[in-house]
Amino acid sequence: MKVQRWGITLPLTGIPLAAHRELVRELQGLGYTDVWSAETAGTDAFTPLALTSEWAPGLRLGTAIAPVYTRGPGLLAMQAATIAELAPGRFVLGVGTSTPTIVTGWNAVPFTDPYARARDTLRFLRAALVGDKVSEDYPTFAVSKFRLERPPTPPPPILLAALRPGMLRLAAREADGAITNWLAPGDVPQVRAELGAAGELVARVFVCPTEDAEAARGLGRMLISSYLTVPVYAAFHDWLGRGEVLAPMHAAWAAGDRAGANAAIPDSVVDDLIVHGPVEYCRERVAAYLEAGLDTPVISVLPTGADPLELVRSLAP
Numbered sequence: 001m002k003v004q005r006w007g008i009t010l011p012l013t014g015i016p017l018a019a020h021r022e023l024v025r026e027l028q029g030l031g032y033t034d035v036w037s038a039e040t041a042g043t044d045a046f047t048p049l050a051l052t053s054e055w056a057p058g059l060r061l062g063t064a065i066a067p068v069y070t071r072g073p074g075l076l077a078m079q080a081a082t083i084a085e086l087a088p089g090r091f092v093l094g095v096g097t098s099t100p101t102i103v104t105g106w107n108a109v110p111f112t113d114p115y116a117r118a119r120d121t122l123r124f125l126r127a128a129l130v131g132d133k134v135s136e137d138y139p140t141f142a143v144s145k146f147r148l149e150r151p152p153t154p155p156p157p158i159l160l161a162a163l164r165p166g167m168l169r170l171a172a173r174e175a176d177g178a179i180t181n182w183l184a185p186g187d188v189p190q191v192r193a194e195l196g197a198a199g200e201l202v203a204r205v206f207v208c209p210t211e212d213a214e215a216a217r218g219l220g221r222m223l224i225s226s227y228l229t230v231p232v233y234a235a236f237h238d239w240l241g242r243g244e245v246l247a248p249m250h251a252a253w254a255a256g257d258r259a260g261a262n263a264a265i266p267d268s269v270v271d272d273l274i275v276h277g278p279v280e281y282c283r284e285r286v287a288a289y290l291e292a293g294l295d296t297p298v299i300s301v302l303p304t305g306a307d308p309l310e311l312v313r314s315l316a317p
Contacts (some may be wrong), residue, residue, distance in 0.1 A: 006317045007298035009299065011042070011048055012301060024052050027059060028056055028059055029152060035061055036094070046067045048082075049083050050086055064179050065094040066093070066094065066096075074143065081148050088154070091154045094158075115167065120140045121300060122174040124136065157200070165194045169194060171195060177202065178200075178201055180204075188292035200295045202296040203289065203294055206273070207299050208302040209301075211278055220264040225262050242269065246269065249261045274302070
C-alpha cells in the first residue's frame with residue numbers, strides 16, 4: 001500500500017538547530033512521515049538530517065536540494081552515503097542546479113550548462129552510490145578512480161530539482177523522480193504529465209497559518225517577487241500560464257520599483273501559491289496537492305509571529 005506522505009522542512013527559520021530535538025522526536029507520532037532540509041545561506045543540507053536520523057529513527061529524510069555545483073562530485077557522494085548509512089532505506093538524495101546567485105555569487109563557481117551538469121552528476125552518483133569505481137570524462141567534469149569506502153545498502157533514491165519539461169523529462173529518465181516548488185494544486189497535473197507516473201513528485205509548499213489575510217498576502221508578495229523574478233522561475237510560471245498576469249510585476253521589478261512589483265501581484269496569485277488561513281484550512285489545502293497527484297508535500301512554515309514549533313504541531317495531519 002502506498003504511504004500517504006506529509007513532510008516538513010527543517011530547520012525552522014529563527015530556531016537554533018539543537019533546539020529542534022524535542023519537536024523532531026514528536027513528528028512521527030503527530031503523523032509526519034518526512035523531514036526535508038534545504039540549503040541556501042543557513043544550515044547545510046546534510047547536517048540537520050544527520051541529527052534527525054538519531055532523534056527520530058522512523059522518519060524518511062531528504063535533501064531539497066543539495067546543489068550539484070557547490071561540492072565536488074566525490075564529496076557529494078560521500079555526504080549522501082553518510083546519511084544513507086545513518087538512515088538505511090530512509091534517505092532520499094535531492095540534487096539540483098540551484099541558482100547563479102548561490103553558485104557563483106556566494107560560492108565562486110561558474111554556473112555553466114546547468115542541464116548537462118545535472119545529467120552528468122546524476123550519472124556519476126548512480127555509479128558511485130552502488131560502490132562502483134568511477135573513472136569517467138563526463139562532458140562537464142571528469143572523475144578519476146573514485147570509489148566510496150562504504151557504499152550504502154541500499155543506495156538512496158535520487159531526485160532532481162526540476163521545473164519545466166526539459167528537466168522534468170531528465171528526472172524521468174535519469175533519476176527516481178523530481179522536486180519542485182512554487183506551484184498551486186492546480187499546477188500539479190501539468191508537472192506530473194511531464195515527469196510521468198512512475199517517478200516520485202515532491203514539492204515544497206509554503207504555509208502561513210494565520211487568519212490575518214492581509215499580513216499573509218503581504219509576506220507572500222515579498223516572497224513571490226523575490227523568487228518569481230529569477231529567470232528560471234519566471235520561465236516556469238510562463239509555462240504554467242501565469243506569464244500575462246505576472247507581467248506587471250516583472251516590469252516594475254526590472255525598473256527597480258520593488259514596492260510596485262509587490263503591489264502588481266494579484267491576490268489570486270498569492271492565494272494560489274501561498275497556503276494561508278486558519279490551521280484547518282491550511283491542512284485541507286496541503287491535502288489538495290496530494291489529491292492533485294503530488295506524492296510528497298513538504299510544508300515550509302512561514303513566520304506569523306506565533307511559535308513556529310507550535311505551528312508545526314498544529315499542521316500535522
